[in-house]
Amino acid sequence: MIIKSDKDTISPYLTDQSGLNGSYCERVFVPENYSEVSDVLKYAFQNSLPVTVSGSGTGVTGGRLPFGGIVISLEKLNKIISFDNEYLVVQAGVPLSEIHSFLKKRNRIYPPDSTEWSASIGGNIATNASGSRTFKYGPTRKYVKELKIALPNGDILDIPRGEFVAKGSWFETPFLPPFEIANYKMPDIKNAAGYYSQKNMDLIDLFIGSEGTLSVILEAKLKTLYFNGQLLSFFVFFDDYSQVLDFVAKARKQNLLSIEFFDENSLILVRKNFSQIPKNKKAAVFFEEEILDKTPDAVEKAIGKWSEILSKFNIDDKYIWAAVEEDKEEEFKKIRHEVPVQVNEIVKLRKIPKVGTDIAVPEENFNEMFSYYLQLFASEKIDYLIFGHIGDCHLHANILPKNIEEMKTAKEIYLKLVKKAILLNGTVSAEHGIGKLKHQFLKEMYGEDGLKEMVRIKKIFDEKGILNRDNIFPKEYLDK
Template identity: 40%
Template sequence: MFFNTNPEQTKRFLEDTSNLRTGHTPGVYFPENREDIRQLLEEAAGTSRRLVIAGNGTGTTGGRIPFGDYVVSMEKLNRIGKIQQTSERHATITVEAGALLEDIQRATEAEGWLYPPDPTEKLCFIGSTIANNSSGARTYKYGPTRNHVSRISVALASGEILDIPRGRHIADQDGLFHIPLESGQTIDLRIPAYNMPPVRKHNAGYYSAPGMDLIDLFIGSEGTLGIILDADLELMPQPEKIIALLVYFPALDNLFSFLAEAMEKKGRIHPRALEMFEHNALGFLRNVYPDIPNAAGALFIEQETTAENEDTVLEAWLELMETHHTLTDDSWVALDKGEQADMKEFRHALPVQVNEWLSRQQESKVSTDMAVPLDAFRELVNFYRNRCEEQGFHYIIFGHAGDGHVHLNILPKNHDEFLAAKQLYIELVDKVIDLHGTLSAEHGIGKLKSPYLERMFGKEGIMEMVRIKKTLDPTLMLNVGNLIAEEYLTTS
């Protein structure tokens, strides 16, 4: 296994898209198979080394950034297996953790299959998307990554490898897992004793639910409980056709009333994606798309159709647009794959533009990834807007309106504004928690947001996570500082 200590060649592992800039590492390992990983973990246990698992560095929370830890790059474990069809409407594919999501989507689509999770960023590793339970626009219809993973194998800090097919390890009536290891020992592990918030998307802290499956504890655990090695993904047939629309609104009132009706899924209206761009986000995009009208906001919509019902579905959307007085002449309907790819490019352009803008600034953005129950969504958007306007911040709001989840990005012009935005962030977190929402809906907590998790779960909740972490990783080797701030691990 290659081990690289050359700072010039390994500096790319000191960053992701969080703008944390103080990472450092003694070196980077490049395992090529599960035996390499087992050996690496056993050696690390013997020498008290800490390891950080690196995906492709598109994470937004500093999760893969080492602070003195050795890095384990997953990039050489990138094999994609053959699609196994099990029925007319179901297939699976086995992939290694370092396979690129984009390559998996290309391989499955070429054979007529759909892997539903679709984070806007496609240049991420599948293992990271499982470790982060990533989501995307289609999550509105299909749910997050966890709904589409039927098996994982995980290397624990001890070097033992667990194969976890969904359905094999279910928490018993007392909330206990009894996990048999290769060595013949058994780990008894109680599920976390806290409730998860009543939101459609939630990715902050370890999953917990009565009678839960062990696979769901590892999915979304941000590499703190083990290294995901490979996984079986569930596939469904590609829809025959898709309609995509980009609808502009003269006022946010129209946007919210349209959204509410679209979500009732009445008649022929059954969206699979409902994504929002608020006025300032459209302004940002106008740098690349000068024809964007002066609108209060826009919704990106997708619905799966067939050749038979495409016309009537489109008619239903046009009627809805008329009822809610949208800027119909400026709106954009994409019926073929080429136009739809252009529209997706439009959607992706926003975070890319923001990241490019930030890379030229001295200050980092302050951004939220929080979600609230749907009945509190409008209140949240208004709160974000009002508080940012009051403080004179440059900000944008965009994201997954159908899931009660938008990203607010505050773009500070100087350090004083950055500090003020960080202060406001705490107020926003408390507001979201008051509304029974979650600190992270999809990007995870990483290192950037771990100091705030106690506001959501209380110290007791964090200590539940510490208990689980220490049962599976007693020497504190893997991704320390991710999700659980380090002081909770070292002071308990």
């Protein structure tokens, strides 16, 4: 096991994509097998030492950033262990890029296609990550069949789906005293805010999305799907937002893989590196359809269907881009990925974190939420852009303050958006998690009692409160 303790070797573990500053730790442990992870945890447990778990550091909520104690990095647990044509067993540190390229050669996919492929699968499971194709396939949770985890006291457990299931609200397992699930109601939409809680739930779902606060994920068995590789993708540019909403309502009924949105400011940003993006367009929608039948006729038929749907919107042909070839589809995906990349460049330049929302609402309330975004930003003079998973009624507003004063305004806007989303039965985090930056919003969503329920659950697994302190709820709650 590598142990890092000097400033230079530790510093890469003190950043992620959140822009949160001030992170520090004593040492970074880089175990090369599961028993080394267990040994480090036992040592930390005996000495009541805070432990922060580190994946690839692409998180945007400060989840992997330590504030004292030690770090366990999963980077050396990076092996693909086995594949039986349906289930893929991987260690937690394997990056998504490797999983995708391994499966592509075998005509299979791991469906949750979280945009950032340098992220580790452990990080994706810890945050219940989603991607654009979650619109069709659902989030990470749906594809995790089994986990190998290490508890904060160093015990290693296998948690297969279906093995430990709550009876109503109660769990009885061979390794824990009986306990009741958290007592709050989760919204019935894409959601990554706080611990999972449902009557008759599977124990594995408690660990998925728990942001490393209950266990260190060591290994996962993932469900993969057959994919014939034939996609039809479109980029369509619109002149106004009401057209976009009309189109998206129609597109949602078409069994698409993904439907993604870009506002005018996102298009301006992306044009820096993709000069082909047309000027003076108000918005764009990117969508993908899997063509199950691989014959040329099937592709023609699908193109015909979309021509007909789009003909009602009077869009000039040059603003409708279609792709069936793989390299063109790749380019579309690069354009999609370019938005958060460019945002991060601005953040680095300004040295002031962005304020990024991760709100989703039920479909019936989406248009109201969308109008609220527009109305709110129209009344504020601040740099912002809105983009993301419009198919899932889940948009990211990224607010880019230039100074401390604007940061205050950005946070006020965020809080207003959060309050509106909660009124509309939405979630404050649909995919990024709460981390260390969004405690306040989680409290808005679940109230003080909800947070206390999460603390109760945490203490069942982590009685000393050493693991990933300050993720999901403020660490002070652990000492109350």
